[in-house]
Amino acid sequence: MQKESCAHNHAHEAVVARAKEEILLPSDVEKVCKIFQLLSDPSRLKIVLALLNGELCVYHLTEVCEGTQSAVSHQLRILRDNHIVKSRRQGKFVEYSIADNHVRGIIEMGVQHLQCAEH
Amino acid sequence: MQKESCAHNHAHEAVVARAKEEILLPSDVEKVCKIFQLLSDPSRLKIVLALLNGELCVYHLTEVCEGTQSAVSHQLRILRDNHIVKSRRQGKFVEYSIADNHVRGIIEMGVQHLQCAEH
DNA sequence: ATTATATATGAATAATTGTTCATATATTCA
DNA sequence: TGAATATATGAACAATTATTCATATATAAT
Numbered sequence: 001m002q003k004e005s006c007a008h009n010h011a012h013e014a015v016v017a018r019a020k021e022e023i024l025l026p027s028d029v030e031k032v033c034k035i036f037q038l039l040s041d042p043s044r045l046k047i048v049l050a051l052l053n054g055e056l057c058v059y060h061l062t063e064v065c066e067g068t069q070s071a072v073s074h075q076l077r078i079l080r081d082n083h084i085v086k087s088r089r090q091g092k093f094v095e096y097s098i099a100d101n102h103v104r105g106i107i108e109m110g111v112q113h114l115q116c117a118e119h
Numbered sequence: 120m121q122k123e124s125c126a127h128n129h130a131h132e133a134v135v136a137r138a139k140e141e142i143l144l145p146s147d148v149e150k151v152c153k154i155f156q157l158l159s160d161p162s163r164l165k166i167v168l169a170l171l172n173g174e175l176c177v178y179h180l181t182e183v184c185e186g187t188q189s190a191v192s193h194q195l196r197i198l199r200d201n202h203i204v205k206s207r208r209q210g211k212f213v214e215y216s217i218a219d220n221h222v223r224g225i226i227e228m229g230v231q232h233l234q235c236a237e238h
Numbered sequence: 239a240t241t242a243t244a245t246a247t248g249a250a251t252a253a254t255t256g257t258t259c260a261t262a263t264a265t266t267c268a
Numbered sequence: 269t270g271a272a273t274a275t276a277t278g279a280a281c282a283a284t285t286a287t288t289c290a291t292a293t294a295t296a297a298t
Binding site for chain 1: 134135137138139141142143145147148149150151152153154155156158159160161164165168169172175179182183219221222224225226228229230231232233235
């Protein structure tokens with residue numbers, strides 16, 4: 001209930017102070033959240049998963065992800081704006097590929113989590 | 120624009136077929152998304168970050184995360200329901216701790232992403 | 239028992255966001 | 269140049285979700 005008054009000093013403020021030190025800076029928390037948020041939508045994750053195996057154009061991505069062209073394009077924009085993917089025009093087509101190699105590691109960790117018996 | 124008709128067979132359907140094989144099962148995509156979604160909110164990420172250094176009670180978490188008691192409790196419920204954290208009552212207090220060790224790896228990858236020069 | 243402290247939770251609200259529909263832009267081909 | 273294909277994007281809509289406020293429950297202390 002309270003937020004300021006500390007009637008409660010079991011294990012003292014030291015616990016809080018230490019925990020606060022070890023945590024990330026607020027701005028860093030936001031940034032780490034952002035990368036997770038980008039991968040937390042099925043449409044976007046499918047796009048990124050597909051691109052982990054190599055460059056694909058929008059039409060192929062639309063097929064692979066079983067979405068509409070518009071929806072895929074909108075999500076590609078978000079991924080591109082956030083430097084997860086990059087694009088290059090190849091004549092008639094626009095080919096997309098992974099721009100940030102860290103995403104592979106992050107996703108692998110997510111998959112590892114999934115494959116465990118704990119659930 | 121189209122979704123069915125394939126006027127476009129540059130690099131053939133084989134590309135799509137192969138990409139679809141390499142991607143995860145739809146249910147697995149959902150599950151991987153879920154773990155990212157859980158870590159994609161600043162309040163929840165702060166909670167998890169704090170708990171990575173050891174068990175903390177709700178009051179301490181409230182202080183560390185600089186949120187209200189209610190908001191922290193709501194987020195703890197979500198994290199507990201999804202087996203990211205677990206709780207045990209210790210007399211007057213309820214102590215929370217990390218239930219799923221995979222989150223450490225996932226977050227470390229997220230932080231690694233952050234620390235890179237690319238942005 | 240009564241009071242105070244610690245945590246949990248339901249309902250309401252506000253904000254964010256993913257999709258769809260329509261349309262615009264860009265490139266190729268006839 | 270004009271038609272067709274490929275991609276992008278704005279606006280509207282629906283759904284999800286994080287927070288707040290009020291209150292309920294649980295434990296401890298007096």
